[in-house]
Amino acid sequence: MSKEVLLEIKNLHVGYKTHMGVSHVLNGVNLTVHKGERVGVIGESGSGKTTTMKSILRILPSNAIIKKGEIFYKGKNVLEMKEDELLNLRRKKISMIFQDPTSALNPLFKVGQIMLDIIKYSYKLEDEEAKEMALKALKEAALPDPERVFDSYPFQLSGGMRQRVCIALALIGDRELIIADEPTTNLDVTIKAQVLNLLTSLVREKNVGWIFVSQALGAVRENVDRVYVMYAGNIIEWGPSRKVFSNPLHPYTQKLLECVPKLTGKEFSKGIRGRIPNYFKPPSGCRFHPRCDYVLDECKKSVPEAVEVEHEHFVACNLYRR
Amino acid sequence: MRAIWKYIWKRVLYVIPTLVGLSILIFILSRVLPGDPALMAAGPNAPKWVVEQIRHQLRLDKPLWEQYYYWLVDLFHGDLGYSTYTKRSVTADVIEYLPASLQLIFMAALFEIGGALALGIIAGRYAYRLPDNIVRVIAYIGISVPSFVWGLLFQLVFASLIPLFPTHGMYSYGTVPPPRVTGFSLIDALIAGQFDTFVDILWHMVLPAFALSLGAMAQDARIIRAGMVENTEKEHVSLVRAYGIPERVIFSKYILKPSLVPAVTVMGMDIASLLGNAFMVELIFQWPGFSRYGINVMLNKDINGIVAVVLVIGILFAIANIIVDVVVAYLDPRIGRRSQ
Numbered sequence: 001m002s003k004e005v006l007l008e009i010k011n012l013h014v015g016y017k018t019h020m021g022v023s024h025v026l027n028g029v030n031l032t033v034h035k036g037e038r039v040g041v042i043g044e045s046g047s048g049k050t051t052t053m054k055s056i057l058r059i060l061p062s063n064a065i066i067k068k069g070e071i072f073y074k075g076k077n078v079l080e081m082k083e084d085e086l087l088n089l090r091r092k093k094i095s096m097i098f099q100d101p102t103s104a105l106n107p108l109f110k111v112g113q114i115m116l117d118i119i120k121y122s123y124k125l126e127d128e129e130a131k132e133m134a135l136k137a138l139k140e141a142a143l144p145d146p147e148r149v150f151d152s153y154p155f156q157l158s159g160g161m162r163q164r165v166c167i168a169l170a171l172i173g174d175r176e177l178i179i180a181d182e183p184t185t186n187l188d189v190t191i192k193a194q195v196l197n198l199l200t201s202l203v204r205e206k207n208v209g210w211i212f213v214s215q216a217l218g219a220v221r222e223n224v225d226r227v228y229v230m231y232a233g234n235i236i237e238w239g240p241s242r243k244v245f246s247n248p249l250h251p252y253t254q255k256l257l258e259c260v261p262k263l264t265g266k267e268f269s270k271g272i273r274g275r276i277p278n279y280f281k282p283p284s285g286c287r288f289h290p291r292c293d294y295v296l297d298e299c300k301k302s303v304p305e306a307v308e309v310e311h312e313h314f315v316a317c318n319l320y321r322r
Numbered sequence: 323m324r325a326i327w328k329y330i331w332k333r334v335l336y337v338i339p340t341l342v343g344l345s346i347l348i349f350i351l352s353r354v355l356p357g358d359p360a361l362m363a364a365g366p367n368a369p370k371w372v373v374e375q376i377r378h379q380l381r382l383d384k385p386l387w388e389q390y391y392y393w394l395v396d397l398f399h400g401d402l403g404y405s406t407y408t409k410r411s412v413t414a415d416v417i418e419y420l421p422a423s424l425q426l427i428f429m430a431a432l433f434e435i436g437g438a439l440a441l442g443i444i445a446g447r448y449a450y451r452l453p454d455n456i457v458r459v460i461a462y463i464g465i466s467v468p469s470f471v472w473g474l475l476f477q478l479v480f481a482s483l484i485p486l487f488p489t490h491g492m493y494s495y496g497t498v499p500p501p502r503v504t505g506f507s508l509i510d511a512l513i514a515g516q517f518d519t520f521v522d523i524l525w526h527m528v529l530p531a532f533a534l535s536l537g538a539m540a541q542d543a544r545i546i547r548a549g550m551v552e553n554t555e556k557e558h559v560s561l562v563r564a565y566g567i568p569e570r571v572i573f574s575k576y577i578l579k580p581s582l583v584p585a586v587t588v589m590g591m592d593i594a595s596l597l598g599n600a601f602m603v604e605l606i607f608q609w610p611g612f613s614r615y616g617i618n619v620m621l622n623k624d625i626n627g628i629v630a631v632v633l634v635i636g637i638l639f640a641i642a643n644i645i646v647d648v649v650v651a652y653l654d655p656r657i658g659r660r661s662q
């Protein structure tokens with residue numbers, strides 16, 4: 001794995017304006033992806049994973065406000081890109097697979113219509129060539145009858161097939177980074193494994209940069225090089241996947257890993273007491289402190305700095321401050 | 323294509339029982355409501371035998387089911403019965419008055435659709451910004467002010483104070499109406515090659531049609547706008563944006579199309595109800611249409627006229643319904659296919 005940096009998110013703060021006020025969701029997210037690297041992002045529901053991913057392509061909901069931070073793609077700040085640079089990024093460089101394939105495909109358009117539009121605007125091709133490209137992508141996504149899928153409306157396809165269509169979209173052209181935002185969460189249990197295998201083998205085969213957002217910790221552990229743990233809008237721990245999973249440092253990570261039901265174990269996991277904080281009035285200091293068993297005084301005061309505890313394994317927790 | 327014809331055919335079949343039901347309902351209502359139609363037709367001073375004769379002529383001396391049966395038989399011969407108000411066949415009345423109204427409604431519908439699309443799309447495109455707020459104010463006024471008030475206002479402002487349009491009627495003074503062929507004066511004018519007359523009629527239609535269209539236009543603009551605002555936040559819009567489709571295409575294709583589906587339904591019904599709403603407007607602009615006829619038959623308790631008027635409105639709704647269903651099925655593939 002080369003060490004050339006592809007994507008670097010620095011101190012990203014994103015909030016949402018709502019009728020109840022502003023919810024301060026992302027609270028200084030830092031995340032790096034190297035060329036060809038597979039990066040996992042884990043964290044419970046509502047921790048801001050999708051918000052982070054959508055920020056990268058600047059496709060946040062219209063009520064989102066990016067308050068602070070930078071997102072560098074190959075050294076250029078995405079947040080300051082002009083229209084044509086941004087379009088180029090979306091068309092050629094980064095692709096994204098959405099959390100729910102059903103809501104991600106416009107129900108009133110055939111799969112082929114959407115694909116052709118995407119290809120035509122990205123590559124300025126004639127219909128014939130564009131269609132060929134689309135069919136090739138559908139075939140790559142292991143869809144059994146690409147011609148038929150191309151000519152179908154999303155409602156005529158099963159959930160698994162819809163997500164394969166979305167994977168096909170992400171495969172069009174030679175991408176440098178594919179973001180998969182919980183690609184299997186909304187699929188039937190029986191389909192999950194198939195789609196996940198497809199995705200991981202494609203990523204391996206193409207040697208493309210990959211951000212794999214998931215709550216399926218086992219799948220993340222097996223399929224990524226490095227992993228980031230997210231809690232309430234902060235990355236609280238990151239490092240090589242092996243190290244983080246075998247030696248979790250942050251009290252939150254420890255609890256999160258405990259939550260995985262161990263098929264061999266006799267006892268049920270205890271879960272984490274409390275719940276993810278209210279983003280309208282987030283806790284001061286470390287956002288995990290109200291739920292933490294080891295809370296110190298300083299945890300309530302300021303956001304802890306990241307510490308490199310072992311080689312390339314970082315944690316943002318006061319327990320590890322020297 | 324074949325599928326769509328099958329779909330239309332099915333919708334038509336569905337409509338028939340509805341219309342039969344409506345005809346029975348209005349038939350009974352027109353006969354059981356207080357007021358003796360025969361007496362009203364004969365006048366207060368008529369001798370009793372005249373009243374009885376009219377009663378017999380209207381078959382009011384027969385049981386209700388028998389009246390309905392003969393009414394149906396007559397209907398199949400194109401006869402809607404005798405009008406005690408115009409003293410001739412109701413069929414002739416419908417043929418005489420309906421085309422003028424339909425013509426007016428057609429123009430109002432064009433205004434309605436065009437205006438609603440334009441206002442709705444502008445408001446949706448610039449949601450929560452100045453254009454949206456302006457459209458919102460226009461829409462509130464449009465919805466809350468009844469069409470006859472618009473009629474009076476337009477007449478005052480655009481016909482009297484600033485004489486841009488004629489104040490009333492269908493033809494200017496001195497214009498010779500075209501020979502009656504279809505009853506639609508616009509079409510008849512074209513058939514007769516009287517292009518000046520054609521323009522003259524159009525000119526007379528602008529104010530009443532516009533007054534008539536405003537309420538529905540405002541309402542439908544709001545619906546389109548709401549749809550666009552809702553769809554803008556949909557995940558499928560994020561997806562096409564994520565893949566670099568230009569904003570203008572996203573807006574005019576991936577946001578607009580799903581926003582039109584609910585609007586089409588309401589639009590269709592709004593247009594169908596224009597016939598009912600047209601009465602006051604027709605009265606103000608002295609438009610020789612069906613709505614005026616409609617109110618007169620009701621005031622005179624002309625039972626055959628009442629039944630015919632209600633049925634015509636019902637048929638118009640049915641047609642609007644079918645058109646709406648077809649357009650919606652065309653826009654939304656899930657609808658046409660599911661029912662097969």
Ligand SMILES: Nc1ncnc2c1ncn2[C@@H]1O[C@H](COP(=O)(O)OP(=O)(O)OP(=O)(O)O)[C@@H](O)[C@H]1O
Pocket residue numbers: 016017018023025044045046047048049050051052061063064099182279
């Ligand atoms: N458009 C929005 N307006 C207001 N709040 C929002 C909006 N989108 C997301 N949020 C809030 O931001 C927080 C983070 O949401 P996000 O979708 O990023 O979480 P997530 O980690 O992806 O969760 P999940 O695992 O459920 O997908 C949540 O509390 C959510 O309610």
Ligand SMILES: [Mg+2]
Pocket residue numbers: 049050051099181182
């Ligand atoms: Mg999410």
